Amino acid sequence: MQYTIPLFKLNFDEEEEKAVVETIRSKWISTGPKCEELEHLFVEKLKVKHAVSLTNCTSALHLAFEVLDIQEEDEVICPSLTFVATVNAIRYTGAIPVFCDIKSNHHINIDGDAIEALITEKTKAIIVVHMAGFPCEMDKIMAIAKKHNLKVVEDACHGPLSEYKGKKLGTIGDIGCFSFFSNKNISTGEGGMIVTNDSELEKRIRLLRSHGMTVMSYQRSLGHAMAYDVVDLGYNYRMDDIRASIAVVQVNKLEADLQKRITVRKWYLERLANIKNVVVPFANHDGFVSNYIMPIVLENVSTEVRDKVRISLYDAGVQTSIHYPAIHRFSNYQQYARPLPVTDYVTDHEITLPMYGSLTEDEVEHICSTLAKSLNEL
Ligand SMILES: *Cc1c(COP(=O)(O)O)cnc(C)c1O
Secondary structure, eight states: OOOSBOSOOOOOOHHHHHHHHHHHHTTOOSSSHHHHHHHHHHHHHHTOSEEEEESOHHHHHHHHHHHTTOOTTOEEEEESSSOHHHHHHHHHTTOEEEEEOBOOSSOOSBOTTTSGGGOOTTEEEEEEEOGGGOOOOHHHHHHHHHHHTOEEEEEOTTOTTOEETTEETTSSSSEEEEEOBTTSSSOOBSOEEEEESOHHHHHHHHHHHBTTBOHHHHHHHHSSSSOOOBOSOOOBOOOOHHHHHHHHHHHHHHHHHHHHHHHHHHHHHHHHTTSTTEEOTTTTOOSOOOOOOEEEEEOSSOHHHHHHHHHHHHHTTBOOBOSOOOGGGSGGGGGGOOOOHHHHHHHHHEEEEOOOTTOOHHHHHHHHHHHHHHHHHO
16 A cells, blocks of 8 residues: 555755756766765764765675774674664674663663673674664763773664764764665665774775775875775775765755654654553653654553554554564574563564654654554554
């Protein structure tokens, strides 16, 4: 059926079209001035030293672990309630993902108090995911990392411009990774970004994103582009200027869009507070967040009821989703599975409701009244 209220709507208008046409007409469509402009925007808006544009966040995560020197048999502590790319990237290096549970139905991020018990002499890093743009317990996590000499990667895909105690998410750990996939806050189809305050890491990321070739510096020093060396085993993880020109428009529209999302979340909170057995994670959080998605967790009901509620919403024209099917339950992850009771509960009882800037109060009312009616009847 055609949803009347989709989970997400692109925040696109003529601006994006114009930007693409301009880039095409400039005759330079691969990595170039638009990628640079986008990187400068990230540096400025996130108040971080370096930003490197990439093909997507999966390649960003891969490079993050690679430049942090994560190697075969090393262990990396990670959540299971995330998109599979977060944890796949650990395995690209040959390292072992060690799943840590999330905190509670109210705080569905990695549990800062459960991390230390998982640390062994093989542990090299922690990757955190800021769900829906709500920050992980970064003070606690950074203190543990410091004490045990561990690196911290932030998967900040849900949280561009989100803040934790005045700092932008992605700039607190060693490396932050962002995605510009179609349904993210910044949409370009495919695209990604790494941010870091470490100049050595940035240099290596730039090298690895383009085959380990020194061509850029050679171009500058020798004045021609023919002579280059390959000094590292790199990849082609470069973004192109067509996508970057869309991203520049999107980043410039982001703050206004996030303000609208804050209002949408307020409408949801007012209504969901009155529905029995519905928990809104991070309901009492204050601080600027991106509100990438609108997750709720049902309590005192079965998974079957959760699934039936989703069907009722579907029948009422409301698209929903689940964030996320827990990774430790996937066939390809059986060898890494361990007991994660809170993650198990949330993955079985979570529903993601529609969230985008142009969602109206009437639509939020329709979604919440359908949800309440369906929960009452089941
Ligand atoms: C979207 C997403 C990714 C993957 O990003 P791509 O750009 O599609 O590679 C990784 N982690 C999280 C939490 C995401 O939401």
